[in-house]
Amino acid sequence: MGCLGNRRDWSGRSRSSWQGCDMNSWPRVPVSDLCSLIVDCVNKTAPSVDQETPYKMIRTTNIKNGRIDLTGCRSVSIETFDKWTKRAKVLRGDILLTREAPMGEVGRVNFDESVFLGQRVVQYRTDPEKLTSEYLLYSFLSPDLQYQFKRHDSSGSTVSHIRVPDCLKFEIPLPALGEQKRIAAVLSTLDAKIDCNNRINAELEAMAKTLYDYWFVQFDFPDTNGKPYKSSGGKMAYNATLKREIPAGWEVGPLSDWIASDKTGDWGKDTVEGNYTLGVDCIRGADINGLNGTGTVAAPTRFILEKNKGKILAPFDFVIEISGGSPTQSTGRLALITSETMKRFSQPLICSNFCKAISLVDNSYFFNFAYLWKSAYDKKVLFGWEGKTSGIKNLLFDAFTGKHMVCMPPQKLAQRFFDFVSPLEIKKQKLLRENDKLEALRDWLLPLLMNGQVTVA
Numbered sequence: 001m002g003c004l005g006n007r008r009d010w011s012g013r014s015r016s017s018w019q020g021c022d023m024n025s026w027p028r029v030p031v032s033d034l035c036s037l038i039v040d041c042v043n044k045t046a047p048s049v050d051q052e053t054p055y056k057m058i059r060t061t062n063i064k065n066g067r068i069d070l071t072g073c074r075s076v077s078i079e080t081f082d083k084w085t086k087r088a089k090v091l092r093g094d095i096l097l098t099r100e101a102p103m104g105e106v107g108r109v110n111f112d113e114s115v116f117l118g119q120r121v122v123q124y125r126t127d128p129e130k131l132t133s134e135y136l137l138y139s140f141l142s143p144d145l146q147y148q149f150k151r152h153d154s155s156g157s158t159v160s161h162i163r164v165p166d167c168l169k170f171e172i173p174l175p176a177l178g179e180q181k182r183i184a185a186v187l188s189t190l191d192a193k194i195d196c197n198n199r200i201n202a203e204l205e206a207m208a209k210t211l212y213d214y215w216f217v218q219f220d221f222p223d224t225n226g227k228p229y230k231s232s233g234g235k236m237a238y239n240a241t242l243k244r245e246i247p248a249g250w251e252v253g254p255l256s257d258w259i260a261s262d263k264t265g266d267w268g269k270d271t272v273e274g275n276y277t278l279g280v281d282c283i284r285g286a287d288i289n290g291l292n293g294t295g296t297v298a299a300p301t302r303f304i305l306e307k308n309k310g311k312i313l314a315p316f317d318f319v320i321e322i323s324g325g326s327p328t329q330s331t332g333r334l335a336l337i338t339s340e341t342m343k344r345f346s347q348p349l350i351c352s353n354f355c356k357a358i359s360l361v362d363n364s365y366f367f368n369f370a371y372l373w374k375s376a377y378d379k380k381v382l383f384g385w386e387g388k389t390s391g392i393k394n395l396l397f398d399a400f401t402g403k404h405m406v407c408m409p410p411q412k413l414a415q416r417f418f419d420f421v422s423p424l425e426i427k428k429q430k431l432l433r434e435n436d437k438l439e440a441l442r443d444w445l446l447p448l449l450m451n452g453q454v455t456v457a
Contacts, residue, residue, distance in 0.1 A: 026175050026452050031136070032168040037125035039088045040099075040164045041117035046084055048074040055081035058090070059118040060098040060105065065296065066141050066191065068096060068107035073115070084116045088123060093133040095124040097140060100161035104149035106140040108133060122167045132177065134184035139172040142450040173452060182456040183449045190442040197431040201293045204424045211420060212371045219247050221413055241405050251408045256401040258369055258408070260361045263311045265353035268304035276303040280312065281345045283335070284352045285321035291335035293432050301347065313349040315339045316363045318370070322395040323354040325386070331395040332382035334373050336366070340429035344436060356397065364414045367421040372406055 032038060046057055056073035063069075076084075090096075092112055098105040100120040109115075117123060126133045139145055152166040175183070215221035219236070220228035230236065235248040242252060269276040281299040289295030304311070313319070317337040325331040335341075337357075342349060351357050360369060376382060385400040386393045409417075448454040 026173040028171040029174045030168065031124065031170050031172060034127055034131040034136075034172075034174070035124050036127045037088055037123065038168060039117075039123045040167070041119055041121045041123075045119065046074075046076055046080050046116075049077055051075065053077065054114050056113060056115045057084075057118045058096065058115050058121060060101050060120055063096055063098050063105045063107040063121070065105070066107055066137060068109060068111075070111070070113065070115070074118075076116075081114060081116060088125075090115050090117065090123060091125065093125070095126070095133055095136050095140065097122045097124065097167065099164070099167065100159060103153065103160040103162060104146055106137065108137045120161070122164070130177075131174070132180045132184060134188055135180035136172070138184060138187050138446060139450060140170075141446060143447050144451065145170060145172065173450065175452070175455075179455060186449065186456055187442055187446060190438050190445075194435050194438050194442075197435050198293070201428045201431055204428050205293070208367070208421045208424050209371065211417070212367075215413070215417060216368065216371070216409060221409075222416075239407070242407060246407045247409075250410070252405055253408065254402050255369075255372070255404050255406060256398075258360055258362075258365060259358050259401060261359050263313070263317070263351070263357040263359075265351045265355045265357075266302075266304050266308055266311050267353050268302040268308075270300070270302060272303050275305050278304050278306050278309060279347050280304055280350045281347045282350055282352050283313075283319050283355065285324045285333060285354055288319060288321055288333045288335040288355075291319070291337075291341060293428060297344070297436075299345065299349075302350075304350065309348075311350050311357075313337050313342075313351065313357055314359070315342070316366055317357045317359050318373075319351045319355050319357050320373075320395070320397070321355050322397055323392055325393045330377065330380060330382040331386055331393055332373075332377050332400075334370065334377065336370055336425070338425060338429060340426050340433075344429070344433050362411065362414075364411055364418050365408075367418055367425075368409065368414050376404065 048057070053075040055076045055078055056070060057076055058068065058070070058073060062071075062073060090109055092109050094109045096107050096109065096117070098121055124133075124136060126136055148170050149162060150160075152162050152169070153160050174180075214228075219230040219234070223229045223232055223234055225232075229247060236245040237248045238244070239246050239252055246252070266280075267282065268278075268280070272279075280302055282302045283291065283299050287295075287297045287299050290297035315338050319335045319337060321331055321333045323331060337349070360366060381404070382395065382400065385396045385404075387396055388394065445454075449456070
């Protein structure tokens with residue numbers, strides 16, 4: 001690829017400061033010469049405690065795509081924390097690299113929590129006179145270093161992993177400190193905008209969830225006078241099936257009463273082959289969190305039979321994972337399909353054959369159904385509705401939806417909830433679409449900046 005001259009930068013402004021340069025002009029230096037600390041974790045499992053504490057263990061699953069997510073970290077006692085941090089404490093600015101399960105994920109510590117490292121995590125602390133931690137982060141995320149991680153994979157035929165001594169040998173291109181800071185500033189600006197969008201989406205989701213709980217769990221929806229129904233003395237009736245009081249007049253029945261139809265998944269072919277000519281993007285279980293805004297989406301392009309076009313997803317469909325899961329994660333993850341969701345893709349959508357899609361009898365209940373299902377999932381109810389075939393867990397979908405009893409609010413109330421949540425979901429999906437573009441731009445710029453093909457003045 002040739003060097004880039006005067007062109008549009010990531011903000012859309014014309015910049016003459018994008019300059020071509022000699023990509024071989026920077027020395028390549030081992031990270032061991034640039035860090036004041038490189039420490040591997042203790043090679044055993046720390047004992048956790050049942051109650052929540054301020055002391056957390058970061059595991060490999062908490063490190064992904066340049067970020068460290070403390071969600072799901074195990075709590076430990078202060079005695080365990082003190083014992084396991086004798087070798088080194090984790091400080092803001094440290095870079096963490098996973099050696100195994102998965103291999104090659106990296107993140108930067110941007111918090112001041114009391115954390116320590118679980119198994120198979122390596123901690124890097126840069127020498128500030130030689131290397132900035134932000135530059136090391138993006139170096140590790142670059143294709144060059146990702147290739148080095150794979151080259152040092154010593155697994156053979158077992159699980160991919162990097163040996164501890166090899167974690168000292170990775171070589172990065174080393175420009176002057178000022179250039180390091182300018183490179184990191186461009187890439188971190190993009191990441192900061194992505195993080196900002198994610199925080200907005202989390203707030204939007206919290207608003208919708210709070211209203212759902214207020215109206216349909218606590219039953220304090222607006223009564224005819226606009227006052228909270230239950231708190232204002234609205235009539236309640238005990239329901240023996242649910243074993244609780246619900247608003248008088250509300251119907252109780254299985255989730256299957258809400259469902260009009262379903263669509264089975266498809267996998268098709270990876271290229272045009274015979275009658276497999278209809279190009280689609282295929283949503284897998286691994287993409288469901290990304291559709292909801294808490295992960296990545298990497299739906300592959302597949303080609304299905306023209307006669308199977310009835311499987312193509314439409315607005316107001318749900319995609320549900322029916323096979324897969326893990327010992328700690330049940331099947332049954334759910335994603336909403338809206339017109340805004342579909343704008344994130346270049347082709348029609350289907351779901352894979354490890355998922356299924358459903359549509360409702362009445363779309364007014366679209367968001368009610370979503371939160372009902374997610375509530376059951378979060379409470380781990382779906383673990384009780386799984387079978388196994390050849391070692392793979394399968395959701396007993398018909399049995400679950402036919403026997404899981406819920407109360408159905410009046411249609412007018414469901415419509416009011418829909419009218420409140422719908423613009424929030426539209427905003428959320430627009431921000432996720434923007435994030436997709438920002439991530440693509442960052443990933444395009446990253447290797448150009450990190451190998452010296454482009455500099456920023």
